[in-house]
Amino acid sequence: xxxxxxxxxxxxxxxxxxxxxxxxxxxxxxxxxxxxxxxxxxxxxxxxxxxxxxxxxxxxxxxxxxxxxxxxxxxxxxxxxxxxxxxxxxxxxxxxxxxxxxxxxxxxxxxxxxxxxxxxxxxxxxxx
Numbered sequence: 001x002x003x004x005x006x007x008x009x010x011x012x013x014x015x016x017x018x019x020x021x022x023x024x025x026x027x028x029x030x031x032x033x034x035x036x037x038x039x040x041x042x043x044x045x046x047x048x049x050x051x052x053x054x055x056x057x058x059x060x061x062x063x064x065x066x067x068x069x070x071x072x073x074x075x076x077x078x079x080x081x082x083x084x085x086x087x088x089x090x091x092x093x094x095x096x097x098x099x100x101x102x103x104x105x106x107x108x109x110x111x112x113x114x115x116x117x118x119x120x121x122x123x124x125x126x127x128x
Contacts, residue, residue: 016049025120029113036106037113044114048121078123085120 016022022045030038 012053016046022121033109033113037110040110040113041117044117045121047114048118051122081119081123
């Protein structure tokens with residue numbers, strides 16, 4: 001049983017390490033906030049990828065695709081979250097620069113980056 005999972009795991013590791021939009025976002029976070037922030041964001045993305053792998057392995061994703069109403073509601077919720085992220089990004093890009101007065105502490109910021117990486121990875125399941 002375990003020997004049958006090894007090729008799937010190796011394939012997953014190679015695909016996760018391949019350059020793509022996910023690595024670009026990790027690089028952007030690391031360039032903007034530092035190496036430790038990039039690692040926190042990457043840890044969140046890895047956890048999101050592992051969540052999808054567990055869901056696929058247990059067949060829950062097949063169940064969700066059969067139940068049309070649940071999948072439609074999930075897609076609408078994900079679209080709303082992406083619109084919210086877009087709004088925040090636009091507001092940050094066109095707003096006045098922050099001087100760091102309201103910056104969270106380092107552990108809280110890293111936890112927030114990990115949660116954001118996890119959410120982005122769950123919402124953007126297919127990146128190729």
